[in-house]
Amino acid sequence: MTEPILDIRNISKSFGALRASNDVSLDLRPGEIHALIGPNGAGKSTLIKQIAGNLRPDAGAVWFNGRDVTELDTVARARAGLGRTFQISSLAMEMTVLQNVVLGAMGHRTGPFRFFRPVMKDRALLAPAMQALEQVGLEEFATTRTADLSHGQRRQLEVAVALTLSPRVFLMDEPMAGLGAEGSHRLMGFLDELRQQAPILLVEHDMDAVFALADRISVLVYGQIIATGSADEIRANPEVRSAYLGEEEDA
Amino acid sequence: MQRETLINIIVLALLVLFPLWAWQADEPFMITLATRAVILALAGVGLNLALGLGGMVSFGHAVFFGVGGYAMGILASHAQSYEPIFEWPFLFEGSKFMPLIWLVAILSSGLAALAIGALSLRTSGVYFIMITLAFGQMFFYFTISWPAYGGEDGLSVYVRNGFPGLNTLDPIQFYGICLAILAIVLFAMSRLARSSFGLALSAARQNEERVQAVGIGVFRLRLMAFTISGAITGLAGALFADLNRFVSPVMFSWQTSGEIMIFVILGGVGRLYGPVIGAVLFIVLEHELGGLSEYWHIYLGALLLGVVLFARGGLIGVLAGREVAHD
Structure with missing residues (x-):
């Protein structure tokens, strides 16, 4: 076993x-x-x-x-x-879909203590973030505000964020x-x-x-x-x- | 170009052009007024990092404003009297050199923010507001009862501190220094808001659980933001003291904390130029309405009420619409 x-x-x-x-x-x-x-x-x-x-x-x-x-x-x-998804979607609602997955990639890779470089231009974070969105089928919604997603799409995004944590x-x-x-x-x-x-x-x-x-x-x-x-x-x-x-x- | 960017450029242009006009028209009082607005804007920009981006409703930012002010006051008064501030563990003498004063102001107010934040950030909501207010009052009463630096009467500095190559007693030159600092800090803030740190801090404001679930500790994040925020407001305090050539416990009072918060709310919470617009508006109202009535705060209160009820995004929100997520 x-x-x-x-x-x-x-x-x-x-x-x-x-x-x-x-x-x-x-x-x-x-x-x-x-x-x-x-x-x-x-x-x-x-x-x-x-x-x-x-x-x-x-x-x-x-x-x-x-x-x-x-x-x-x-x-x-x-x-x-430990990659967790929540029973009630727990996302940063004012941020875009892509920002939510980038947050996950950042948590897993670089950490938050970088103060000067634009995070949304960091390829090392964008690549795994986009890949996670593609995996759950949300890539078209990358620039959508998370609050504007449907309930089902939010559930998919939850899973995508967990994916970025590998x-x-x-x-x-x-x-x-x-x-x-x-x-x-x-x-x-x-x-x-x-x-x-x-x-x-x-x-x-x-x-x-x-x-x-x-x-x-x-x-x-x-x-x-x-x-x-x-x-x-x-x-x-x-x-x-x-x-x-x-x-x-x-x- | 986004509308908000356009508004920001207009505001910055006005901050350059208005004092130049006043200088040409030989209206030094107007330059002083503009200097006050710019310095208070800087204090607001500091608070905006904690309040706007981080969602920490600090009602104690007067502490950092005051610590910055007293850093300047103490350094300059020792320079006047030629007595060192302390001789052990190393000799530390007073100074009239602005860059050193700014550095001391930033470090001491940042340290105060680190200590206060480390204690206050264990609470949230109303408790956080109350505990930061309590720290403010502590500093206020401490300076009142501390006779070494003037106690209740405050501390006067006879000659404005110096900056190499400039005559700081010339209003327009001192204004230039203040505006340059504000511009640098605004640039740094615009970068910070788009950085990893800014994204994580903003996410923690919106959803703490989410940030923790991706392995980012919220406490350290907020403490760092609170410290930077306090240091910026402290720098503004040092400039404010230099403008008036006077520091007093009033800088520590809760009214000061309230006023800094009003700049942020009037202009637009979390918007880069929000506190700048708020502070300018505050000074304009104080000048215009203050001439009409001693009780001009009534009108300010009505305006604030209107903003809170009908324009949550503050003046920038009214002019530029809802905040667009950074791309």
């Missing part, structure tokens, strides 16, 4: 009496898409925040690339190679949310290829997408992982059916 790149070891996090993460263990291996699913309120967001570095777990550890990153903040984890791991929080059938389908095809570049931890509500894409699926219910396995195993798992899939069918 290959070494996991991202290894979440027995992390727990409580808010008062609520155990948002209860002894969660999860790993991500090279070349795979590992999907995390679970009903609303299962603690997916809390878990993502602990992986990205916004929240510190009460117990347990997050290992990334063979080192313990539990004490590192979001900035340090991004630098270590991350070791993608952490994607509901990238399909609000995309519509055609958009979802396109993004699925894209993620399918992307896993060769770096593995993806995918938190997603769209069950069709998850079952079509994921190499492995983990199911989170009430802060606990109740099952991890292939799509078929998860479908067949009676506990998952009653706790999660069943609920959806009733609804």
Whole structure:
């Protein structure tokens, strides 16, 4: 078995009496898409925040690339190679599309402490930025103000910014949310290829997408992982059916 | 050419032509007025980096203005009395040499901004406004109660400081110095706004989470901007003190912080020439309306209210429209 790149070891996090993460263990291996699913309120967001570095777990550890990153903040984890996309698009809205990807390239390459040279003429940053836009199909919109993009295009831009970081791991929080059938389908095809570049931890509500894409699926219910396995195993798992899939069918 | 660029050129041309006219017409008071506008504009350009580009609403920029002013006052007064400022660890004597005074003003106000920023930038929003205001008041009361340099009465400097090759007591020559400094700083700011640093700082204002997610620490970014911002306002303070040949605790008062902020808001927050237009307008209003009524601030208040309610982009916003993202 290959070494996991991202290894979440027995992390727990409580808010008062609520155990948002209860002894969660999860790993991500090279070349795979590992999907995390679970009903609303299962603690997916809390878990993502602990992986990205916004929240510190009460117990347990997050290992990334063979080192313990539990004490590192979001900035340090991004630098270590964690490429994150947000559930609600998180972009600099007044800037152009190209400026947003250049920002990512700058964060990964030169850093922000250059005061005199025009950044939008820096070829070393523009090249990877444009390449990321082409990869997600946004190159025509390079000079568009980000606030003028459609919802779906913003989701694509989120992914493009993550691409400029050349991350070791993608952490994607509901990238399909609000995309519509055609958009979802396109993004699925894209993620399918992307896993060769770096593995993806995918938190997603769209069950069709998850079952079509994921190499492995983990199911989170009430802060606990109740099952991890292939799509078929998860479908067949009676506990998952009653706790999660069943609920959806009733609804 | 973009409309904003055209406006900027017109403003700069007026700043060159108006004092030349006043010089020809033998109106030294008008030159002094223009000098005041240019110096206050420089203070505003400093604040605009923190407030406009960085989104840090500092209500304590009077600190840096005052530190710059007192840097000049202390250096010059020691030069007058021939007493060194300190002898240990090295001999540091007073000076009437402008470039040295500017350097000391920039370094000391930059250092003050670094220290104040390091503490204040741990907060945000209203707390940031209040803590910067509190630092301002601290400096204000400290200078009032510090007798060594005049306390409440302030500190007079009898002869304006010197610049090699120029007669600084000639109003038009001193004006030339101030305008040259403003132009250099404006050029540097236009480059900075388009640099990596400017892009990251502006992005951090719009979306902190985004900047962190690409591996850029927001605190260091803002602290650097705040320090540069304070240093520029400090340089303006040194020039302001030289213009008046007088420094007093009033430079540290919260009204000063408020006025610097008014220049920025009137002219256009985050626009390169915003504070320049704001400061010029302020001086024009002070001169014209001040002649009509002692209570001219009422009209200023009404104008400010109008700008905040109907013209968020300030005067530049009205004239040139919404800011265009840099290409």
